[in-house]
Amino acid sequence: MNIRHTTEKDFDRVMEIYAYAREFMAAHDNPNQWGRTNWPPAELIRQDIRDQHSYVCEADGRVVGVFYYNYGEGIDPQYRVIHDGEWINDRPYGVVHRIAGDGSVKGIGSFCINWAYEQCGHLRIDTHGDNYVMQNLLRKLGFERRGIIYVLEDNDPRVAFEKPEKE
DSSP states (O other), rough: OOOEEEEEGGHHHHHHHHHHHHHHHHHOOSSSSSSTTTOOOOOHHHHHHHTTEEEEETTTTTEEEEEEEEEEEEGGGSSSBSSOOOOOOOOOOOEEEEEEEEEESTTHHHHHHHHHHHHHHEEEEEEETTHHHHHHHHHHHEEEEEEEEETTOOSSEEEEEEOOOOO
């Protein structure tokens, strides 16, 4: 598999993958994370592409996954307040959001998250409380549950995870 920046030419394929992900989540007892709001909206994905924070995962020349990645100091304002826990430290970190695969290749989520971690060595991610598939994957990849955060899109709590810095 290969990771590269998403281009405008990938837009329709990316939106197909997000539609598949909404169906997958609904079928796996997580209908509310993206389903109620038809998340993520097209304009947000176009902005991610323009800002060069959207990435696709390719296998055999086909786009099979997509995610948002960014790195820096305090880059995610929604992570400033954490409830029922705390972040490991306040050093610069990477974030992964809106990760999805098309279901055709096993291991897309692991591959993309590991790629992001290799870019920065300190990664944060959150997921809906009903997204047990993602929570199990994050624990398997060495992430620790750090607390609860809230996002602007809705008022549903998100379980926040962080993978400690490499030593």
